Amino acid sequence: xxxxxxxxxxxxxxxxxxxxxxxxxxxxxxxxxxxxxxxxxxxxxxxxxxxxxxxxxxxxxxxxxxxxxxxxxxxxxxxxxxxxxxxxxxxxxxxxxxxxxxxxxxxxxxxxxxxxxxxxxxxxxxxxxxxxxxxxxxxxxxxxxxxxxxxxxxxxxxxxxxxxxxxxxxxxxxxxxxxxxxxxxxxxxxxxxxxxxxxxxxxxxxxxxxxxxxxxxxxxxxxxxxxxxxxxxxxxxxxxxxxxxxxxxxxxxxxxxxxxxxxxxxxxxxxxxxxxxxxxxxxxxxxxxxxxxxxxxxxxxxxxxxxxxxx
Numbered sequence: 001x002x003x004x005x006x007x008x009x010x011x012x013x014x015x016x017x018x019x020x021x022x023x024x025x026x027x028x029x030x031x032x033x034x035x036x037x038x039x040x041x042x043x044x045x046x047x048x049x050x051x052x053x054x055x056x057x058x059x060x061x062x063x064x065x066x067x068x069x070x071x072x073x074x075x076x077x078x079x080x081x082x083x084x085x086x087x088x089x090x091x092x093x094x095x096x097x098x099x100x101x102x103x104x105x106x107x108x109x110x111x112x113x114x115x116x117x118x119x120x121x122x123x124x125x126x127x128x129x130x131x132x133x134x135x136x137x138x139x140x141x142x143x144x145x146x147x148x149x150x151x152x153x154x155x156x157x158x159x160x161x162x163x164x165x166x167x168x169x170x171x172x173x174x175x176x177x178x179x180x181x182x183x184x185x186x187x188x189x190x191x192x193x194x195x196x197x198x199x200x201x202x203x204x205x206x207x208x209x210x211x212x213x214x215x216x217x218x219x220x221x222x223x224x225x226x227x228x229x230x231x232x233x234x235x236x237x238x239x240x241x242x243x244x245x246x247x248x249x250x251x252x253x254x255x256x257x258x259x260x261x262x263x264x265x266x267x268x269x270x271x272x273x274x275x276x277x278x279x280x281x282x283x284x285x286x287x288x289x290x291x292x293x294x295x296x297x298x299x300x301x302x303x304x305x306x307x308x309x310x311x
Contacts, residue, residue: 003027003075007047007059011112018044018112021061025076036079038070039063043111048094050102056129060104062091064111067104069130085133089120097163101187102126104133105159105171108144116146123161123171125187136188140173140180151224155204157272162210170237172196172208172218179203179220185240196235196247201227207273214238214245217284219274228267229254230274232286232305250305255288256297265294279304 004026010019020040024033038047038059047061057072059079067089068082090110095103106122109115121138138159145153154174162170171182171191179197184190197203199222206220214237221230229252237245257270270289277285286303 001055001075002029004030005049005051005057005076006033007049007061009044009047009061016112017042017114018063020044021047021059023047023049023057023059023070023076023079027075034076036076038079038082039068041065043114045110045112046091048091050094050096052096052100052102052129053098054100056100058094058096058102058130060085060091060094062089062110064115067091067106067110067124069104071130083130085124085130086120086122086135088117089122090115092157092159093161095161095163097167097169098165099167100127100129101163101167101169102130103161103163103169103188105138105161107156107159109146109156113146113148116144123169123188125169127187134188136184138173139171139182139191139193141175142173152202154202157205158207160206160208160273162208162216164210164213164215166213168210168214168237170208170210170216172206172220174203174206174220176202177222179206179218181216181218181235181237181245183237194245196245197231197233197249199223199231203231205269205273207276209276209278211278215278217276217278219276219286221269221274225267228269230286230288232274232276232284234284250284253286253288253303255290255301257289257291258293260293 006024021038041063043064066087067085070081089106092105092107104124124133169184182191182193201223203222216235232250259266259268284305
């Protein structure tokens, strides 16, 4: 109906702590906004908002004491909750399926890195607007570096999910130099797993969206320094029991985002994932960060991509 939702978090850089979670709603294309504070708990972190086909709005976040969920049935005018989805873990991702199914990726890292709950690797699914949740172990094998200090390990933040138009649930993640995709046709109980890309250097910070049946688009980073690049892929998954997915990679992208310390410039991710979207003409749209202090350039770049076979 044209309503826009925005879920910012307040953050105190002096302490490295989240201060509040709010949700803004605009009914006039962003000209004016109505704001509701959902939480002022210490360590609040990583809010996500998603709108179901029935118009219900869902917001999740974490605070080091688990993952919380609030819901609005009236276009964001009032909000119910929050209720706890799980008492541990971080709010890594939230997606809504074609019949209002909810899926939440819960990971060990929460509270902006202040809390780590070993072994919390769940995909929580609800088919009743979040009143009850089924918890399933996430497919794959992961190692975590909670301090982000080990350059040999995969830095992890968003572990993305996506529902396609048939109600199949997908998950994308990295296990070092290898990117994996999984699909569940029973809301997360059983998963088919496929390798979809391999690189010479560590791959990290994946993102995933789905459109029609088995039609996916994904992005992720690999490498560091001057070798840091963004990969964008179109992935087509055959119908159930139909064989391996086909993967078409674009040529790697490099964004104008830099760390600049004492005159030294090093390429930076500028965030923890690269958003990608399907376009009406069949192409893909990608947004990357501009973070260039030396040349006074800040903002975002828009890329229109027609997938081509990678090398």
